[in-house]
Amino acid sequence: MIDEPAFEDLTARARIRDAALRLFAERGMQAATIRDIAARAGVSLGLVRHHFGSKEELRDACDEYALAQGMRIKNEALSAGMMGSGIPKPGFLPEVHPTLVLLMQYFARSISDGSAAAEAMFEQFVAVTEAWVAQQFPGEFDDPKAVAVLITAMQMGPMLLHQQVSAALGVELLSRAGHIRSSKAFIDIYAQPWLSKDSAEAAKAAYDQLEKGETP
Amino acid sequence: MIDEPAFEDLTARARIRDAALRLFAERGMQAATIRDIAARAGVSLGLVRHHFGSKEELRDACDEYALAQGMRIKNEALSAGMMGSGIPKPGFLPEVHPTLVLLMQYFARSISDGSAAAEAMFEQFVAVTEAWVAQQFPGEFDDPKAVAVLITAMQMGPMLLHQQVSAALGVELLSRAGHIRSSKAFIDIYAQPWLSKDSAEAAKAAYDQLEKGETP
DNA sequence: GGACACGCTATACGGGTGTACAGTCAGCAA
DNA sequence: TTGCTGACTGTACACCCGTATAGCGTGTCC
Numbered sequence: 123m124i125d126e127p128a129f130e131d132l133t134a135r136a137r138i139r140d141a142a143l144r145l146f147a148e149r150g151m152q153a154a155t156i157r158d159i160a161a162r163a164g165v166s167l168g169l170v171r172h173h174f175g176s177k178e179e180l181r182d183a184c185d186e187y188a189l190a191q192g193m194r195i196k197n198e199a200l201s202a203g204m205m206g207s208g209i210p211k212p213g214f215l216p217e218v219h220p221t222l223v224l225l226m227q228y229f230a231r232s233i234s235d236g237s238a239a240a241e242a243m244f245e246q247f248v249a250v251t252e253a254w255v256a257q258q259f260p261g262e263f264d265d266p267k268a269v270a271v272l273i274t275a276m277q278m279g280p281m282l283l284h285q286q287v288s289a290a291l292g293v294e295l296l297s298r299a300g301h302i303r304s305s306k307a308f309i310d311i312y313a314q315p316w317l318s319k320d321s322a323e324a325a326k327a328a329y330d331q332l333e334k335g336e337t338p
Numbered sequence: 339m340i341d342e343p344a345f346e347d348l349t350a351r352a353r354i355r356d357a358a359l360r361l362f363a364e365r366g367m368q369a370a371t372i373r374d375i376a377a378r379a380g381v382s383l384g385l386v387r388h389h390f391g392s393k394e395e396l397r398d399a400c401d402e403y404a405l406a407q408g409m410r411i412k413n414e415a416l417s418a419g420m421m422g423s424g425i426p427k428p429g430f431l432p433e434v435h436p437t438l439v440l441l442m443q444y445f446a447r448s449i450s451d452g453s454a455a456a457e458a459m460f461e462q463f464v465a466v467t468e469a470w471v472a473q474q475f476p477g478e479f480d481d482p483k484a485v486a487v488l489i490t491a492m493q494m495g496p497m498l499l500h501q502q503v504s505a506a507l508g509v510e511l512l513s514r515a516g517h518i519r520s521s522k523a524f525i526d527i528y529a530q531p532w533l534s535k536d537s538a539e540a541a542k543a544a545y546d547q548l549e550k551g552e553t554p
Numbered sequence: 555g556g557a558c559a560c561g562c563t564a565t566a567c568g569g570g571t572g573t574a575c576a577g578t579c580a581g582c583a584a
Numbered sequence: 585t586t587g588c589t590g591a592c593t594g595t596a597c598a599c600c601c602g603t604a605t606a607g608c609g610t611g612t613c614c
Contacts, residue, residue, distance in 0.1 A: 134561075150450065152368040155601065166563045168605090173561090177602065234366065234450045236501055244502040262530070268523035271506045272496055276527075279495025280488055285452055286460040290487045302549050306542060307484035311492075313538035314478070315531040322529035326522060333518050350591080371571065382593045384575090389591090393572065556614095563608075571600080578593075584586085 135173045137163040143184045147227035151181055151235055185239035188228050192243055195222060196250070223296055226281045233282070248274045280304070351389045353379040359400045363444035367397055367451060401455030404444050408459055411438060412466065439512055442497045449498070464490045496520070 132140065141163035145154035156177055160167045174180040232240035252270035255263070263269045280287050284295050293300040317325070348356065357379035361370035372393055376383045390396040448456035468486035471479070479485045496503050500511050509516040533541070 150366060150368060152366060156603095157601080167602095168564075169562055171603075172563095231450050233499065233502065234446050241502055241505060244499065245506060248506050259530070263523070263526050265519065265523050265526075268507060268519055269526055271503055272520060272523050272527060275496040275499045275503050276492040277495070278499060279493070280491040282498055283449065283460065283491045283494060286449065286457055287487055287491050289457055290461060290464050291484060302545055303481065303484055304488060306545050307479070307481050307488050309533065309538050309541050309545075310479050310481075310485055311488060312533040313531060313535060314475070315529060317525065317528040319529060322525050325525050329518055329522050329525075372573095373571080383572095384594075385592055387573070388593095558613085559611090561608105561610090563606105565604105565606090567602105567604080569601085569603105572598095574597080575595090576593105577595105578591105580591085581589090583588085 134163070134165050134169060138165060138170055138173060138180075139183055139187060142180050143188060143228055144224065146181065146184055147224055147231055150231055156180075184228070185232065185237060188225055188232075189239055189243055191221065192225050192229070193246065195225070196247070223284065226284055230282050230284075244274070244278075247278070251277075350379070350381050350385060354381060354386055354389060354396075355399055355403060358396050359404060359444060360440065362397065362400055363440055363447055366447055372396075400444070401448065401453060404441055404448075405455050405459055407437065408441050408445070409462065411441070412463070439500070442500055446498050446500075460490070460494075463494075467493075 138159065142154070142159045145159050145162060148154070156170050157167055159180075160170050163170075170180065174183060229240060229243060232243075248271050251274045252267065255266055255270050255273070280295065287304075288295045288300065291300065291303065293303060295301070295304060354375065358370070358375045361375050361378060364370070372386050373383055375396075376386050379386075386396065390399060445456060445459060448459075464487050467490045468483065471482055471486050471489070496511065503520075504511045504516065507516065507519065509519060511517070511520060
């Protein structure tokens, strides 16, 4: 986890990287200045350059670290059975809370900037979902790739909108209370078929016709 | 729509506002400079300040305009029956495509910056979804507010991840082909109950127990 | 003990940014 | 004509940013 060992115990290089990750996530790649990063890390301006060369290289280091941390948490979640039934295992999320919030904020920034790291992270998440869909619902869908991509994007929605969702619910989404409340709602959402088989067939037929025809 | 009437026919003030909206969406609030905005609008640097006072006030004007445009499109979608059955009406999205992509990019930027406009837009979307849930599934959920908030966030996921989704699918999401392909997948997703009633009951019971007990 | 490597600091420089302001020009009322 | 208003321009300024570089202190190897 990022915030252990204690901040003061980290090497200066690690402190700079962590401070950069936090400031990039909070303010964006452009607005976060090297001077602020150095100040938060408790080092001089020159040391940042000494260790990372340039702001761009510092950003690359943060990307790499965030990607590795994200994949580590995802794997822990998988081995903890978090996604076995399609819903989080009770109690898992609150444990990783601080790191996860930070990574999601950083990830949301990267998405706005269209970084390669964001795209790589998304594609790896899609691969996991695709394998899960193929195993859980084999032969069920005409276009399993598109289903996996869209499910992944939909699952990320509440995370990316973490701030707005928390405000609308009146409770911090990744706190214990928020986690329980949202998980219960997720169960209801996942258990509910939102479209009847008849409606689905009719809608699909309409799109088939649209696909053959001209631009409306 | 933003790109009609023709760009050249707009007043200088409107041209500046449109150019700012585009550059803010493309590069972010910080990276987009007043000089670039003035250049794209075809006016001098001073005129931007003359009309809007400061960069912050220009940003506020863009927020207000984007919010109004987003609500206008949403209302058109509603009146066009786009959300009547929970799925987009064939042919609607491609029509509003250019404006919608622009607004979504701008909105994604605003979300990263945690602007008041982004929060307002999200809350208004939640209100619409909440009314729809109450009408379509009355008394179905224990926590309809949370269900509405999370559904709204999930529906926004693919839009916010528009760039990554398009890359993963190999087709521009809001093009005609991408719209048809994703809509078909959405139909499958919405028609599929992802959790059996039994599993849902078991999971809910687990969370109820977690709620009563101590921190795990 | 001398030389070297490395972590680290302090200071300076060029460039780009938001802001401020004086001034030009067209349209219009008296 | 005269005077005034408002859209619009060009330039100057103070500031902050990323980058560059010279130098300091400390441990370590031969």
